[in-house]
Amino acid sequence: MTLHGAGVYYFALTGAKEQAIFQSVFEYEYALKALATPPGTRLLAYVFDSHSVRLVLRCQRDWSEVMDDIHTAFDNLHERCWNKRRQVLAEQSTVLLVDEQAYLAPLVLQLHDWPRYSGKVADASLWPWSSDRWYREPHPPAWIDTESMLNLLAHSRRNRSQHYEAVMQQPVGEKLDLRHGNHPLYQALARDAFISRYLKQEALVQSAYTKDDLNRLFADACQLVAEQFGLSVADLRDPTQRRRFHHLMPLVVWLLRERGVALDELAKRVDEDEVRLELWLRNLPADHTDNVRNQLLRRWQPAPAYSSAEA
Template sequence: MQTKMTLHGAGVYYFAVTGAKDQPIFNSVFEYEYGLRILSRVTGTRLLAYVLDERQMQFVLRCQRDWTEVMDDIQAAFDSMHERCWHKRRQVLSDQGVVLLVDERVALTELILQLHHSPVHKGKVADASLWPWSSDRYYREPTPPAWLDTESMLNLLVNGRRNRAQHYIDVMKAPFSPKLDLSHGSHPLYQALARDQWVDQHLKREALTQSAYSRSDVQRLFDDACQLVARQFNLTTAELCDKHNRRRFHHLMPLVIWLLRERGVHLDAMTKLVDEDEVRLQLWLRNLPADHTRNIRDKLARQWSPSAPGLTAIAAAGTVAEEPEAEPESGSELENADNSAADPAAADNSAGPDNLNAVETEAASVTPQ
């Protein structure tokens, strides 16, 4: 299947993230609570829905900034959380995942319903309401917590404001089969659950946003990316940018364009930098997975720290506060935590991002053996 291009800018995004190196994301019930707290407090976002399990997180965020910056914050926050809980530093979330831009009017309702039904379709529970690490339970409440935006979806699902929770419950009781492709989206060219016309409008809005970047900012990003790619392939930047060696230029310059695109720079702003038209740049991006392995792209993405104002990743937002360490009296606390993680249904369903004081105190006393 042809690789689709990612979209950037503010909007509603669906994320699916797994653990790094096929490891679990959550090793204890406390980490589920911390993880939910992180997702609900990322700067410049609103959490619309989520389903968490031991090895995967699926969530929907309304982002006021580009999703790459949001994911940088989330990854850093999860690394910090793991270090505080287990006194070991490791990368928790994989660099690979699914990110889909969502056309709210046509896809948001179906997306959240499919997300909430997913524990049932995976055979984890008999009914969606039984999975404790899902926003489904809050959609069933007449007064959901302030940290979760249920309004956006329920306004589309129900005409009027009366008995919306009951209407949602009735819809969830009806037979359901997944309709959305949550790996590739529904758009033929872009990673999006969206109509063609809506994507065109989003690209135009993004182009207007990009006009806020000065020409020198874009040039600085381009220079940084060229230096990184040249260093990776033992070249000078002059050799990398030499169009007389067309084979090398057309093989490596797409990596530079990809790095800039991943940071939200519009293709139109790059055409003069490489003296190629936008159609050529789109072709480069489509062929990139065939020309360069995922390992190379991942390595470049991890190493690149652009210096343009406003594009450097912000420090992790929404992380939990440090708690004083205390030695447990026995190994029973850790054993109970691990058992709770293996069986999320045993967790206290009433816990949430605004009710974590007791959880934080207990988590600080857990020391891995």
């Protein structure tokens, strides 16, 4: 399952319909400015090539809102450059929550080493569209945060850039799984203790939901899933149509779990026990493709309407 909320996230984006993201070299610089400026974010690292964008962002708001800003920025960039509008980035993407203390440093090192590892250049420092160059500078520009990672990598504040260069001369250690993360239940590069703390924070947010908030969230999720499959909400929620109900209602439960709604609250609304809901969630990836789930997540943004949940 994907985690939501403020935190450090790794994003891996590709072009829509397997097309190139960048049509010309000058677009890279424009894209970099766009990625450094989404509200409530701080850019920690990045690496581009013509068909992919990989970056690490510190987000003060939910990553799905940040992702929408990034999609809009790339669409606008293409329109300004080529005087025509198209969807630049694919709907499906990878998003991993990052346990900063344990995994930020190895993550950034692996990203920076990717051009060398993939055979594009002989040395990471030679790839121009990577934040590697700023980590080698004693005074990097203000729009990128190199300190967070360098503070973890080096024990002293002195000569950190030189220490980084020395580390990059060594073979990068064990590779992190940057598609699924390393946690058995969540899309995350994180230790169990970190996830436990994160879920406790999520529970505090959930406790701020009123009964009316939960009812509106449930209604919104049902409407979204019904529209996705060309049904009315009444048809979606019809318990007499057991096969359809058990196929589609797990998507509603999953969307609400993505917002931190507890299983006992969901059990009341779908008239199923919590054990059945856990089974639904466990089987969800087998019943619904990544593409369907990513489309729903991209459209699932009810949070701003629930002021009590943000109190």
